[in-house]
């Protein structure tokens with residue numbers, strides 16, 4: 001399965017992508033790709049593990065490294081089937097000069113991953129210039145779009161909707177209202193956005209604590225955490241059931 005997780009900064013894309021990756025990697029090979037090439041994202045996934053610069057996703061996309069994909073897939077130390085790809089520690093904001101061919105390289109990279117792994121989860125940055133975005137929108141089986149439960153979220157959704165329509169990928173989109181607090185009214189929000197169906201994920205402080213310590217928690221314990229997990233597990237079942245391959 002190819003999944004795109006997309007949305008504005010800080011809404012919980014990586015938290016969601018990593019958890020889905022972890023679940024899917026139980027029975028198969030899953031790779032989570034963080035397309036933010038402006039900062040190291042690997043240290044958050046696998047804290048304490050020093051990854052060589054040669055293994056940075058930035059190199060693959062800038063076209064300055066090997067064309068093999070295997071060196072860029074970094075295995076999680078505790079979860080055999082889970083791999084990450086992204087910018088590694090000690091790389092800076094200006095490290096990669098991304099030219100016109102970066103979108104082509106990003107497309108080739110994602111295709112190669114899809115050919116060699118069971119599941120590819122592309123955790124796309126909110127930046128408009130993200131070289132992965134065009135191909136990921138077109139080629140993903142499903143597109144999870146994270147939206148905040150406020151006016152800013154509604155405005156952002158309306159601003160990207162023409163692109164979704166233009167690219168004719170509307171049928172693949174699953175809107176995810178992220179970080180809902182108890183004072184939010186899910187039904188009103190859904191109406192405000194104009195969604196027939198969406199996934200609602202609660203704000204769970206526990207996720208924040210886990211992420212700060214580099215853990216992808218398999219069993220959340222707080223009420224909000226359990227409710228987040230239940231909603232994401234249901235989403236994963238839908239995603240895998242709809243494909244009918246039973247993988248994951």
Ligand SMILES: Nc1ncnc2c1ncn2[C@@H]1O[C@H](COP(=O)(O)OP(=O)(O)OP(=O)(O)O)[C@@H](O)[C@H]1O
Nearest residue numbers: 009010011012013014015202203204205207208211
């Ligand atoms: N449902 C949630 N409830 C509470 N905190 C959350 C939730 N989801 C994510 N967080 C926290 O919010 C912060 C941002 O999450 P995350 O890094 O997953 O977002 P992101 O969308 O990937 O951000 P970026 O755009 O910077 O890549 C993290 O500290 C994370 O622990």
Ligand SMILES: [Mg+2]
Nearest residue numbers: 013014015123
């Ligand atoms: Mg992120």
